[in-house]
Amino acid sequence: MALIVQKYGGTSVGTPERIEHVAEKVIKTKEAGNDVVVVVSAMSGETNRLIDLAKAIHPRPPARELDMLLSTGEQVTISLLTMALEKRGHAARCYTGAQVKILTDSAHSKARIQEIDAKVVSEDLKVGRIVVVAGFQGVDSTGAITTLGRGGSDTTAVALAAALKADECQIYTDVDGVYTTDPRVVSKARRLERITFEEMLEMASLGSKILQIRSVEFAGKYHVPLRVLSTFEEGPGTLITFEDENMEEPLISGIAFNRDEAKLTVLGAPDRPGIAGAILGPISEANIEVDMIVQNVSQSGATDFTFTVHRNEYERALDILQGSAKDMEAKEVYGDPKIVKLSLVGVGMRSHAGVASRMFKTLADEGINIQMISTSEIKISVVIDEKYLELGVRALHTAFGLDEDGTQLRDEGKDAG
Amino acid sequence: MALIVQKYGGTSVGTPERIEHVAEKVIKTKEAGNDVVVVVSAMSGETNRLIDLAKAIHPRPPARELDMLLSTGEQVTISLLTMALEKRGHAARCYTGAQVKILTDSAHSKARIQEIDAKVVSEDLKVGRIVVVAGFQGVDSTGAITTLGRGGSDTTAVALAAALKADECQIYTDVDGVYTTDPRVVSKARRLERITFEEMLEMASLGSKILQIRSVEFAGKYHVPLRVLSTFEEGPGTLITFEDENMEEPLISGIAFNRDEAKLTVLGAPDRPGIAGAILGPISEANIEVDMIVQNVSQSGATDFTFTVHRNEYERALDILQGSAKDMEAKEVYGDPKIVKLSLVGVGMRSHAGVASRMFKTLADEGINIQMISTSEIKISVVIDEKYLELGVRALHTAFGLDEDGTQLRDEGKDAG
Numbered sequence: 012m013a014l015i016v017q018k019y020g021g022t023s024v025g026t027p028e029r030i031e032h033v034a035e036k037v038i039k040t041k042e043a044g045n046d047v048v049v050v051v052s053a054m055s056g057e058t059n060r061l062i063d064l065a066k067a068i069h070p071r072p073p074a075r076e077l078d079m080l081l082s083t084g085e086q087v088t089i090s091l092l093t094m095a096l097e098k099r100g101h102a103a104r105c106y107t108g109a110q111v112k113i114l115t116d117s118a119h120s121k122a123r124i125q126e127i128d129a130k131v132v133s134e135d136l137k138v139g140r141i142v143v144v145a146g147f148q149g150v151d152s153t154g155a156i157t158t159l160g161r162g163g164s165d166t167t168a169v170a171l172a173a174a175l176k177a178d179e180c181q182i183y184t185d186v187d188g189v190y191t192t193d194p195r196v197v198s199k200a201r202r203l204e205r206i207t208f209e210e211m212l213e214m215a216s217l218g219s220k221i222l223q224i225r226s227v228e229f230a231g232k233y234h235v236p237l238r239v240l241s242t243f244e245e246g247p248g249t250l251i252t253f254e255d256e257n258m259e260e261p262l263i264s265g266i267a268f269n270r271d272e273a274k275l276t277v278l279g280a281p282d283r284p285g286i287a288g289a290i291l292g293p294i295s296e297a298n299i300e301v302d303m304i305v306q307n308v309s310q311s312g313a314t315d316f317t318f319t320v321h322r323n324e325y326e327r328a329l330d331i332l333q334g335s336a337k338d339m340e341a342k343e344v345y346g347d348p349k350i351v352k353l354s355l356v357g358v359g360m361r362s363h364a365g366v367a368s369r370m371f372k373t374l375a376d377e378g379i380n381i382q383m384i385s386t387s388e389i390k391i392s393v394v395i396d397e398k399y400l401e402l403g404v405r406a407l408h409t410a411f412g413l414d415e416d417g418t419q420l421r422d423e424g425k426d427a428g
Numbered sequence: 429m430a431l432i433v434q435k436y437g438g439t440s441v442g443t444p445e446r447i448e449h450v451a452e453k454v455i456k457t458k459e460a461g462n463d464v465v466v467v468v469s470a471m472s473g474e475t476n477r478l479i480d481l482a483k484a485i486h487p488r489p490p491a492r493e494l495d496m497l498l499s500t501g502e503q504v505t506i507s508l509l510t511m512a513l514e515k516r517g518h519a520a521r522c523y524t525g526a527q528v529k530i531l532t533d534s535a536h537s538k539a540r541i542q543e544i545d546a547k548v549v550s551e552d553l554k555v556g557r558i559v560v561v562a563g564f565q566g567v568d569s570t571g572a573i574t575t576l577g578r579g580g581s582d583t584t585a586v587a588l589a590a591a592l593k594a595d596e597c598q599i600y601t602d603v604d605g606v607y608t609t610d611p612r613v614v615s616k617a618r619r620l621e622r623i624t625f626e627e628m629l630e631m632a633s634l635g636s637k638i639l640q641i642r643s644v645e646f647a648g649k650y651h652v653p654l655r656v657l658s659t660f661e662e663g664p665g666t667l668i669t670f671e672d673e674n675m676e677e678p679l680i681s682g683i684a685f686n687r688d689e690a691k692l693t694v695l696g697a698p699d700r701p702g703i704a705g706a707i708l709g710p711i712s713e714a715n716i717e718v719d720m721i722v723q724n725v726s727q728s729g730a731t732d733f734t735f736t737v738h739r740n741e742y743e744r745a746l747d748i749l750q751g752s753a754k755d756m757e758a759k760e761v762y763g764d765p766k767i768v769k770l771s772l773v774g775v776g777m778r779s780h781a782g783v784a785s786r787m788f789k790t791l792a793d794e795g796i797n798i799q800m801i802s803t804s805e806i807k808i809s810v811v812i813d814e815k816y817l818e819l820g821v822r823a824l825h826t827a828f829g830l831d832e833d834g835t836q837l838r839d840e841g842k843d844a845g
Contacts, residue, residue, distance in 0.1 A: 076511050079510075097490050
């Protein structure tokens with residue numbers, strides 16, 4: 012008998028009918044001989060309804076009271092799901108975050124879980140009950156209700172799975188797994204049977220919005236096997252797992268991309284120590300997050316410095332940069348909001364240097380110019396003109412054998428790089 | 429500096445605009461130099477919305493989960509009201525029933541308050557904060573959320589006032605006080621400046637739905653001065669107070685009536701011990717509540733037995749009675765659902781016997797036949813044909829000097845009875 016923690020998001024519990032459907036799925040898992048703990052989000056639309064109510068009263072609702080307000084969303088869902096389970100003759104109990112003692116810090120609206128007691132959950136499981144827990148919420152040491160921020164229900168599920176030493180944490184969503192890339196862009200995109208935590212982290216942070224990044228980190232840290240599945244279709248989903256030395260790793264697991272970036276460049280800044288800080292300092296003081304950073308030093312002793320920010324922050328960042336460029340006597344500042352970032356992700360590339368050159372050659376063959384390059388151990392990212400996004404992703408998807416009907420390339424020293 | 433507990437019902441907080449209006453009233457009380465604790469209900473319509481959701485899933489929603497669900501209603505209101513107070517620059521904190529430790533028994537949907545800790549409230553008041561508390565809800569000893577039943581927010585307010593030793597508990601509603609009778613029936617009905625707890629209890633139990641009866645009992649038991657006021661109009665409302673020996677008591681404080689009753693009579697039952705039990709036993713076994721009971725013994729050794737039930741239960745009670753009348757060989761059973769109960773209430777009548785005879789004479793003068801009579805220390809009730817309700821109430825209202833322009837009769841031995 013295994014202990015399974017399941018998480019259903021807002022769309023999965025968006026109507027009474029869908030809640031009944033979730034009850035059926037939960038019971039199926041229970042009747043297969045498992046203990047089941049279910050974590051649910053607010054019904055889709057509910058959180059926005061509550062925020063609208065708050066904004067009708069306060070233009071910038073205080074975080075403490077907003078948490079008190081928003082936490083009612085999941086409380087409604089847990090009650091309804093438990094009723095649906097009981098109607099079907101199954102003993103069930105439901106709990107708010109405070110009741111299962113999901114202890115967080117006091118950072119309202121973005122609290123972090125510090126500890127979970129979960130004794131009450133274990134006791135219910137022991138007597139055969141299904142346990143339903145409100146996602147997204149916790150309680151701080153003073154007893155105030157906190158929330159973990161949007162998508163925090165994933166984190167609740169993983170943290171509960173860790174605390175209960177569950178055998179698997181299943182995240183039900185509206186897609187049936189993690190894909191090699193976005194199927195809306197590449198029709199031949201393929202569902203992955205498994206992906207490593209490191210790869211999933213890179214994919215998540217690069218804009219694959221299936222799982223909240225904190226929940227993946229949490230699962231990796233506490234060694235919780237995580238599975239992404241569809242609420243609406245049957246299927247095994249994608250298992251997010253720990254790297255196995257003996258596992259035959261595909262060279263590349265997936266291609267992620269991000270359309271939300273914009274590029275800013277300072278040309279001909281004096282090449283002296285502290286110049287990067289002088290450029291980025293005012294940006295970070297304005298609370299603008301910087302993603303990629305590339306610096307080249309020219310022969311002439313001047314330096315070209317390029318970085319990317321979220322596209323929403325582009326205008327503001329450009330303003331700031333023009334001010335600071337003047338101070339440091341840089342030659343020129345320019346920007347381009349019409350770029351995209353495109354990344355190959357795979358633990359397989361860790362032991363193989365040929366990936367980068369094959370990537371660059373594939374893009375060059377399509378006439379796509381690379382504007383920036385950045386690499387990590389299991390990822391290579393490039394910035395290209397946004398109009399080449401689809402072309403680039405499709406070409407790489409085929410070149411690295413990710414197509415549904417393609418032969419998957421593995422890190423067996425066979426690739427030409 | 430006084431400590432005031434204010435309670436605002438669902439209509440008073442039914443929209444964001446109304447919540448802002450309540451915030452203004454609270455701040456006015458605070459700025460007059462008082463400490464203020466506010467108890468609020470769910471926004472009007474919200475409880476029904478939640479019940480509909482539950483019923484979409486479960487035809488008879490289990491009470492434990494229904495309490496979990498319904499308690500979100502007040503949680504929304506406390507958040508919004510606190511935001512409105514903070515927007516106006518006032519420090520405020522809000523708490524659920526569980527957070528202020530309103531400890532109840534575990535009778536879900538109709539829990540009774542056993543104890544209130546309220547330490548957290550006192551500490552907030554000490555540092556000058558306004559405290560907002562969710563009405564209607566509590567927590568049992570296992571940590572499960574309970575509700576006190578409809579109208580329970582009044583009870584929360586009174587219980588908090590008692591626990592905090594508040595100087596006054598103000599119940600804001602959509603009427604501006606307690607009236608001598610229903611102003612929709614008697615246009616000359618007058619708002620009472622004050623009424624005693626005993627009178628209020630009789631008025632409440634007789635169908636004046638201003639205050640929940642349990643909250644009045646609670647206030648009487650713990651000596652909490654209670655005031656009923658309007659959220660929407662300015663005015664002193666009605667103070668519900670303790671009987672003062674020196675107070676000049678009006679003979680009659682008010683006239684209550686109840687249109688929901690139906691009458692059942694067993695004619696010619698054998699007059700032997702246990703006959704009342706034989707008649708009422710099957711009725712109470714069927715969970716039908718009995719209100720008035722009158723029994724007359726005739727010379728012939730047979731007895732006539734009459735009682736009233738809620739009009740909704742009339743058909744069912746008649747069926748049961750016809751069965752049991754046969755068993756006990758009673759002559760006849762008949763019933764009448766078209767009756768009303770009409771009651772004079774006043775602590776003044778305690779020391780005066782003349783009230784009854786004046787009441788009966790007034791009704792006789794209008795040609796109204798009295799079908800049943802029942803009396804308590806501070807109340808006389810009669811059952812009459814429902815078509816005479818308005819006529820009877822108006823005649824008595826004038827006869828006992830309750831009209832707005834009338835001279836109020838006091839218990840000074842002057843009345844003719």
